[in-house]
Amino acid sequence: MKNKYKNIVITISFMMMITGLMLTNVVIPDKNLSHSERRRLKSMPNLSIKTLLDGQFFEDLESYFLDQFVMRDEFRCLKAISRLYLLNQLDHNDVYIVKNGVYKIEYPLKENSIRHAAYKLNDIYNQYLSGMNVYYSVIPDKNYFVAEKNGYLSMDYELMKDILHTNVENMTYINLFDSLSITDYYRTDIHWRQDKILHVAKKIIKQMNLDDENSDVSYTEKKLYPFYGSYYGQSALPIQPDTITYLTNDMIEKAILYDYESKSYGDVYNPELFDSLDAYSLFLSGPKSLISIENPESTSNKELVLFRDSFGSSIAPLLLEGYAKIYLVDLRYIATDLLGDYIHFRKNQDVLFLYSTEILNNSMMLK
Amino acid sequence: MLFSSISFIYYFLPIVLILYFIVPKKMKNLILLMASLIFYFFGEPIYCILLVFSSLSGYLHGIWIHKLKNTTYKKIPLISSIVIGIGLLMVFKYTNFFIININYIFHSELALLRIVLPIGISFYTFQILSYTIDVYRNEVEVQKNFLNFATYVSLFPQLIAGPIVRYQTIEKELTDRKHSFENFAYGINRFIIGLSKKVLIANTIGEIGEIFASMNEKTVVIYWMMAIGFMLQIYFDFSGYSDMAIGLGRIFGFHFQENFNYPYISKTITEFWRRWHISLGTWFRKYVYIPLGGNRVSYIQWIRNILVVWFLTGFWHGAKWNFIIWGLMFAILLMLEKWILKHLFKRLPSIFSHLYVILIVMLSFVIFNSNSLYESIKNIMGMFGLLKIPFMNQETFYYFRSYLFVLIIAVIGTTPLLKYTIKTIKKYKIGEILTNIVEPFIYIILLLIITGYLIDSSFNPFLYFRF
Known part of the structure; x- marks a missing residue:
C-alpha cells in the first residue's frame, strides 16, 4: 500500500470511528442501570446558568458521556484485558483473577481498625450484654485462601486474630478460619455460598451449646442463574457467572421477617430481588439496619441476637432451627445507642458477633 | 476540556472537523476560533473573559506598536503590553505566593486571595508577548484582523498546555495553509x-x-x-x-x-x-x-x-x-x-x-x-x-x-x-x-x-x- 492510500485509509477510518460512535451514542436510548457495575448510570445533566458558569454542568456532562457510552461494558473489558495481559499488571482496580475466580485486594491490615472493632464489641457488651452468652467470630475474606500463595498482597490474618483475642473481653471465640475453604465462596462475589456453609452453621450452633436435636434438619436446594457477583462488574472481564443456590424448608418458609425500619413483614428469601442490582439481596431482602426472623415452628423460646454484615444474611436462615427468634443487627446502618429501643436484651438470648475481615479492617463504619 | 476525554474525542472533535472542512476557506478561522472558545469555556467558563481580554490587549498593542514604529515612543505600547500580560500573570498566578512570603518575613497576617489559576494562562500570555515583542522588533507583520489574531492566541490544540507557539512560526499559516490527506x-x-x-x-x-x-x-x-x-x-x-x-x-x-x-x-x-x-x-x-x-x-x-x-x-x-x-x-x-x-x-x-x-x-x-x-x-x-x-x-x-x-x-x-x-x-x-x-x-x-x-x-x- 502506498503512502497516499495509507493516508486516505487512516483519515477515513478515524473519521468513521469517531463520527460513527458519536452518532451511535446520540441515537441509542440512555440506560438507567448498569447490572454489571451494580449502579445507576448518570443521565443528561440539567443546564442552568449557575451550573454552566461554575463548571458543574460540564463535569456532569463528561460523567454522563462516560456512563452512557455505547458498549461500555465491552470497552471496560478491553481496558481490563490490556492492563492485565498487555501491560502485564497484577491487578485491575485492585481486582485480580486466580483460576477463573475474582478477588479484590484487602491490604494492609489496619491494626487501629481491628482494635476499634474490638472496643466496639466491648462497648456493646458493657452497654447491653452483661452476663449473657456472647460469642464472636470472624469470616475470612477470599484473599485468605489464595492471595499469599499466588503472589498477591495478603494482610496479616494472624495478627488480626491476635489483636481481637487480646482486646475482646467476656466473649467466646468461634474459629471459622479452619472450617472454610475457597470453594465455599462465590467465584464472582465477595460472599460465601449458603449451600456450602451448612457445616459452618452447625459448628456455630454446636459451640453455642445448643441442643443438637434438630441437626438432621433437611433443606431443599433452589438454584438461580446467572448470578453476577459484585466482583464481576469490578473485574470487567468476561468470566462465567455463578449460580446462587439457596436452602429452604418448611420452617424457613413459615418464618416471618420483620423490618424495623420500614415496619413491614416479609419472607426470609425474596427471589424477586435476584433480578435487582444486587442479586444477593434475595437473602433477607438485602442490607437492613435491624430485622428479626420469627420461627413459629420452634419448640424452644431461645433467641439469638446476631450482630452481622451481609455474610450474616445467608447464614441466619441456617441458624433458625435452634431459635424462636433471631434479631439481625447491622451496625453500619443503626447506631449502638438506639438498639435498646428495639431489642429487649435478656438472659435467654445468645449473642453472636459475626463479621467478615473486610468489615473489621474498615470498622470505622460501625456506628 | 481535556484531549484525553470522551467529550473531546467523540463529540467535540468530530463536530469541529466536519464543520471546519465543509465551510469555505475564509470561514475556517472563524470555526477554529469558535471551537477554541467553546473548548476553553468547557474547562474555564468564567476565565474565558480573561482569554478574550488578553487576546484583545495583544491585538490592540500590536496595532499601537505598529503605528508608532518609526517614532521614539514605540517602547511605550511594548512596555504597556508586557506590563498588562505579566501583570495578569502575577495577579492570577503569583499573588498568594507573595502574600505568604510577606506574611512570613514581616509576621503580618494578610489574607490570601481566593484566586483559581486560569488554565493555560502561562502559555497564552507568553504567546501574546512573543507577538508584541516581535512586532516591536519588526520581525513579524502586524496582524490587523482580530479574528486571525484571536484564532492564534486561543487555538485549542495548544491553548492550555503548549507548546508555546510563537506568532512568527505560524504567521503565514494563519491565513494560508494547506489541507491534505497527508x-x-x-x-x-x-x-x-x-x-x-x-x-x-x-x-x-x-x-x-x-x-x-x-x-x-x-x-x-x-x-x-x-x-x-x-x-x-x-x-x-x-x-x-x-x-x-x-x-x-x-x-x-x-x-x-x-x-x-x-x-x-x-x-x-x-x-x-x-x-x-x-x-x-x-x-x-x-x-x-x-x-x-x-x-x-x-x-x-x-x-x-x-x-x-x-x-x-x-x-x-x-x-x-x-x-x-x-x-x-x-x-x-x-x-x-x-x-x-x-x-x-x-x-x-x-x-x-x-x-x-x-x-x-x-x-x-x-x-x-x-x-x-x-x-x-x-x-x-x-x-x-x-x-x-x-x-x-x-x-x-x-x-x-x-x-x-x-x-x-x-x-x-x-x-x-x-x-x-x-x-x-x-x-x-x-x-x-x-x-x-x-x-x-x-x-x-x-x-x-x-x-x-x-x-x-x-x-x-x-x-x-x-x-
Whole structure:
C-alpha cells in the first residue's frame, strides 16, 4: 500500500470511528442501570446558568458521556484485558483473577481498625450484654485462601486474630478460619455460598451449646442463574457467572421477617430481588439496619441476637432451627445507642458477633 | 476540556472537523476560533473573559506598536503590553505566593486571595508577548484582523498546555495553509501516539504516586520507584500532550514547533534543555537571555543572565520556592558543565555522562514534584537510605512486579529505538508495504484501548495544566 492510500485509509477510518460512535451514542436510548457495575448510570445533566458558569454542568456532562457510552461494558473489558495481559499488571482496580475466580485486594491490615472493632464489641457488651452468652467470630475474606500463595498482597490474618483475642473481653471465640475453604465462596462475589456453609452453621450452633436435636434438619436446594457477583462488574472481564443456590424448608418458609425500619413483614428469601442490582439481596431482602426472623415452628423460646454484615444474611436462615427468634443487627446502618429501643436484651438470648475481615479492617463504619 | 476525554474525542472533535472542512476557506478561522472558545469555556467558563481580554490587549498593542514604529515612543505600547500580560500573570498566578512570603518575613497576617489559576494562562500570555515583542522588533507583520489574531492566541490544540507557539512560526499559516490527506493522517498519528503516551503510560505510571502516598511503611525501593516513575510520568504526560497538540495542529494545516526530542538520552544538562520543553527554552532564550546579552558579555554578566533565565524558568512552572530552587539548580549545573564537567565527561565513557544526566534530572524532578522543600529533602534521603526504613517489603515487591513491565516499556519509549527500528524496516520494500498496511490497524486498536481506559477512568488532568 502506498503512502497516499495509507493516508486516505487512516483519515477515513478515524473519521468513521469517531463520527460513527458519536452518532451511535446520540441515537441509542440512555440506560438507567448498569447490572454489571451494580449502579445507576448518570443521565443528561440539567443546564442552568449557575451550573454552566461554575463548571458543574460540564463535569456532569463528561460523567454522563462516560456512563452512557455505547458498549461500555465491552470497552471496560478491553481496558481490563490490556492492563492485565498487555501491560502485564497484577491487578485491575485492585481486582485480580486466580483460576477463573475474582478477588479484590484487602491490604494492609489496619491494626487501629481491628482494635476499634474490638472496643466496639466491648462497648456493646458493657452497654447491653452483661452476663449473657456472647460469642464472636470472624469470616475470612477470599484473599485468605489464595492471595499469599499466588503472589498477591495478603494482610496479616494472624495478627488480626491476635489483636481481637487480646482486646475482646467476656466473649467466646468461634474459629471459622479452619472450617472454610475457597470453594465455599462465590467465584464472582465477595460472599460465601449458603449451600456450602451448612457445616459452618452447625459448628456455630454446636459451640453455642445448643441442643443438637434438630441437626438432621433437611433443606431443599433452589438454584438461580446467572448470578453476577459484585466482583464481576469490578473485574470487567468476561468470566462465567455463578449460580446462587439457596436452602429452604418448611420452617424457613413459615418464618416471618420483620423490618424495623420500614415496619413491614416479609419472607426470609425474596427471589424477586435476584433480578435487582444486587442479586444477593434475595437473602433477607438485602442490607437492613435491624430485622428479626420469627420461627413459629420452634419448640424452644431461645433467641439469638446476631450482630452481622451481609455474610450474616445467608447464614441466619441456617441458624433458625435452634431459635424462636433471631434479631439481625447491622451496625453500619443503626447506631449502638438506639438498639435498646428495639431489642429487649435478656438472659435467654445468645449473642453472636459475626463479621467478615473486610468489615473489621474498615470498622470505622460501625456506628 | 481535556484531549484525553470522551467529550473531546467523540463529540467535540468530530463536530469541529466536519464543520471546519465543509465551510469555505475564509470561514475556517472563524470555526477554529469558535471551537477554541467553546473548548476553553468547557474547562474555564468564567476565565474565558480573561482569554478574550488578553487576546484583545495583544491585538490592540500590536496595532499601537505598529503605528508608532518609526517614532521614539514605540517602547511605550511594548512596555504597556508586557506590563498588562505579566501583570495578569502575577495577579492570577503569583499573588498568594507573595502574600505568604510577606506574611512570613514581616509576621503580618494578610489574607490570601481566593484566586483559581486560569488554565493555560502561562502559555497564552507568553504567546501574546512573543507577538508584541516581535512586532516591536519588526520581525513579524502586524496582524490587523482580530479574528486571525484571536484564532492564534486561543487555538485549542495548544491553548492550555503548549507548546508555546510563537506568532512568527505560524504567521503565514494563519491565513494560508494547506489541507491534505497527508497532513490529516500525520495529525491523527501524532494525536493517537500522544493520547497513548498520556492514557496508557503516564496515567498508569502515575498510579505509583497514589500507591506511594497511601503506603504505611515506605521502603528505599518505593522511593526510587516514585522518583523513576515521576520522571517517566511527566515526560509521557507532557510530551504526549505536545504530540496531541502538534497532531491536531497539523490536521488543521498548522506546523507547530516540536517540543521534545528524546531528552533522556542527553549527555549533558545543556543538551537536556535543548531537548526538553523546547518551546519554553526557545522563548526564554529569544526574549530574555539574548536581550540581556546572552554569553557575549562579561563573565559576571553572563552568570547574572544564566541565573535570571533559570530563576524565571523555575518560577514560570509554579509559585513555590521548590520550583525556583529547581530552576536555579539547573543554572548552577549549566555553569559547572561549562567550566568543569564538560571537560571531565569528554575523558570518560559516554555511559557516565548519560547516568549523570538521568540522576540529576531524576533528583530535579523529586524537588519539582514535592510540595515543600522539607518534603524534597525527605524524599531524596529516602532514596539513599538515610531514613530508617527497610530496603524492600512485601507491598513494595508486589507493586514493583506489577509496574515493572510498564516501566520498561516507558524507558524504551524515552529512546528513539522504536523510531529507528521502524525506519530500518521501511528501508526494505516489503517492510514499507507491511508497515503501511499494519499502521492504520495499530492506530485504530490503540484508539479503542484508550477509549476503554477513558471509560473506566475518572478525571485525569495533565500535569502541565497547573503551569
